[in-house]
Each structure stands twice: as structure tokens, then as C-alpha cells.
Amino acid sequence: MICVPGKPNYKQIKIQTRCGNDIDNRQVLDFSASELNSIPDYSKDYKRVWFRNKPNPIYNCHGMTFACARTWVGPECVQTILDDDGYTEIEKLDDVLPGDVIIYYDDNGEILHSGIVVSKPKDELTRFPWVVSKWGKYSEAYHPGYDVPYRPIAKVSFWRITK
Amino acid sequence: MISIDTEALKREYLFANSAAQLYRHFRENISLQNLSEIEKLEVLVEEYKTRTEKNERSIEEVVEAYGILLAVTFYDYEKAAKAFKKFDLSRLEWGKDLEDIYRRQARITIYVTEQGRAQALREIHALGGGAVNYITVPGTVIECDSEQIKSGTSNMPTTNE
Numbered sequence: 001m002i003c004v005p006g007k008p009n010y011k012q013i014k015i016q017t018r019c020g021n022d023i024d025n026r027q028v029l030d031f032s033a034s035e036l037n038s039i040p041d042y043s044k045d046y047k048r049v050w051f052r053n054k055p056n057p058i059y060n061c062h063g064m065t066f067a068c069a070r071t072w073v074g075p076e077c078v079q080t081i082l083d084d085d086g087y088t089e090i091e092k093l094d095d096v097l098p099g100d101v102i103i104y105y106d107d108n109g110e111i112l113h114s115g116i117v118v119s120k121p122k123d124e125l126t127r128f129p130w131v132v133s134k135w136g137k138y139s140e141a142y143h144p145g146y147d148v149p150y151r152p153i154a155k156v157s158f159w160r161i162t163k
Numbered sequence: 164m165i166s167i168d169t170e171a172l173k174r175e176y177l178f179a180n181s182a183a184q185l186y187r188h189f190r191e192n193i194s195l196q197n198l199s200e201i202e203k204l205e206v207l208v209e210e211y212k213t214r215t216e217k218n219e220r221s222i223e224e225v226v227e228a229y230g231i232l233l234a235v236t237f238y239d240y241e242k243a244a245k246a247f248k249k250f251d252l253s254r255l256e257w258g259k260d261l262e263d264i265y266r267r268q269a270r271i272t273i274y275v276t277e278q279g280r281a282q283a284l285r286e287i288h289a290l291g292g293g294a295v296n297y298i299t300v301p302g303t304v305i306e307c308d309s310e311q312i313k314s315g316t317s318n319m320p321t322t323n324e
Contacts, residue, residue, distance in 0.1 A: 008254075008255065008256040010256075028256055032219050032220065033219070034219050034220065034221050035220065035221060035222050035225070037221075038221045038222040038223060039177065039222060040170075040173065040174075042174065042177075055177065060180045060181075061180050062180070074181055075180065075181050075183070110183070112180070112184065113180055135177075135178045135180075136176075136177055136178040136179045136180050136184075137176070137177050137178075137179075138177045138178055149174070149178045150178070150180075150184070
């Protein structure tokens with residue numbers, strides 16, 4: 001890898017689906033020292049969210065959900081992973097279990113965000129589960145499934161490996 | 164000194180999971196829309212250079228550089244497309260991605276009436292080009308961008324409705 005001062009430094013690692021399809025990915029190698037110093041603490045703005053670690057640009061939500069938090073995976077790869085890795089959509093919210101994957105879609109059907117379910121649906125008002133997901137370059141968050149900074153969320157779906 | 168709502172954009176930048184998300188949410192930011200109305204493109208090109216030429220940059224400088232790129236997308240398509248060539252997009256992780264998204268979204272989908280191509284061209288120019296989705300039905304679907312229209316290289320019509 002050649003590092004050029006002032007230019008973003010990337011590295012790609014080998015990731016494949018179960019069927020052997022390569023997954024395009026990108027590791028952005030950390031914030032510079034000056035960038036790290038100027039990242040705000042957003043924890044006060046999200047009362048029902050716990051941020052689990054420091055901001056880390058190496059992986060995003062899909063990289064956390066599908067690539068063991070090793071790298072940045074684009075939303076365009078998610079459906080390939082779901083198809084190749086034997087995921088099945090869970091039809092009923094009541095059937096959702098910890099370990100399932102949650103996918104958020106916008107009003108155009110584009111994938112906005114993903115995360116891992118960590119509780120059965122229990123919120124009395126929304127019947128939504130709690131989720132751990134990575135918020136962009138920021139931190140991993142433990143949050144109610146509906147409490148994410150992404151918009152407009154038109155649909156969510158839940159997935160589990162069944163095949 | 165340009166005016167950008169850096170704090171709001173910083174949050175969008177840090178939480179964005181993709182270049183497309185950054186593009187969408189930055190374009191919703193009023194300060195960037197205002198910037199495009201107040202500033203000349205040459206000023207924005209210089210301001211971008213100032214923020215990206217350093218080897219060590221703050222988050223604010225990175226966010227503002229992205230903001231400048233997105234402000235450019237509010238200009239007339241032909242001016243914006245020319246301006247993009249003046250930016251060193253490799254200085255930002257998603258610089259080239261944002262330009263690609265802009266060019267894709269600026270593709271113009273037109274349903275042309277029986278008046279045909281000449282009418283369509285008049286209407287495109289009247290609309291100022293750029294991210295236009297213009298529909299007159301019934302008719303013929305045409306998909307091309309402003310550069311193709313100007314140069315006459317578009318394949319009009321491409322499909323029939």
C-alpha cells in the first residue's frame with residue numbers, strides 16, 4: 001500500500017460470500033490525529049443510545065454486520081451477501097430473535113443501514129427489538145431498533161441464516 | 164470567508180454509511196443551497212483547495228470540503244460539470260463517488276410529445292439543464308445528459324413508452 005500524505009489511505013481485504021463471490025470493501029485507515037481531536041461526543045444527543053467504542057472509520061454498519069467489523073462494505077453488496085449466505089427474511093416481528101440481522105431501507109428501496117438484533121422485540125410502544133449497529137465512521141451503538149440517525153426510513157426487514 | 168453549517172454537516176458526515184447518504188443529506192442542508200446562490204464557482208474552487216491541500220486536516224476542513232462539492236451541484240449543470248474538473252477529488256475519500264452520483268442524477272429523463280426532439284431541446288434549455296426529471300405524456304422516453312444534448316450525440320429516442 002502506498003500512503004500519500006493528504007490523501008485518504010485505503011486497503012482492501014479479501015472477503016467472499018459463501019458462494020465465493022468477492023465482496024468489494026475498503027478499509028479507511030483511521031482518522032488523522034487532528035481529525036480524532038475534533039470528533040464531537042454525540043452521546044448527550046441520543047438519550048436511549050449507548051456508544052460502545054470510540055469513533056472508528058475502518059468499518060461501517062454493513063462491515064460490522066456482515067464482515068466481522070473488519071472493513072467498510074457498501075450497501076450495494078448487501079443483497080448479494082443475503083442471497084449467497086442463505087439468509088431468509090423473517091415475516092413476523094414476534095419471531096425475531098437475538099442474532100438476526102436488521103436492514104433499514106429508504107423510500108426508494110435503497111439500503112440505508114444494517115445492524116444485529118440483540119434482544120427479542122420488547123419495546124412496549126413499538127414492539128421493536130434492541131440492536132447493535134455501527135453508525136458510519138462514528139461508533140458502534142446499542143440502541144432501540146427504531147432509534148437511528150438515518151432517514152427517511154420507509155421499511156425495515158429482519159433476516160436470519162436458515163439454509 | 165464562506166458560510167457553511169459545519170456542525171450539522173459534521174454529524175451527517177460521521178454517521179454516513181455511504182457516499183450516496185452523504186450526498187443526499189448534504190444536499191438537504193440549507194447553508195449549502197445558500198452558498199451556491201451567494202458565491203461564485205471560482206471562489207468555491209479556491210476554498211476547496213485551501214481545505215484539502217494540507218496533509219493534516221481537521222474534521223471541519225474535510226466536512227467543509229465535501230460541503231463545497233455539494234454546493235456546486237446546485238449550479239447549472241454545465242457550469243458545475245466544468246467546475247468539478249477543477250477539483251482534486253482524490254483528496255477526499257468520497258470525492259470521486261460524489262461526482263459520479265451527481266452525473267448520474269443529472270441524467271435527464273424526458274418523455275417527448277409528438278413535437279419531437281426540437282421541442283424537447285427547447286424545454287431542457289428552458290429548465291436550465293441539471294437534475295431534471297421532465298415528463299410530458301404520452302410520448303417517447305429519452306434519456307441523455309446535458310452534454311449529449313448540447314453535442315447532439317444522444318440517441319434520441321432510446322425507448323418507446
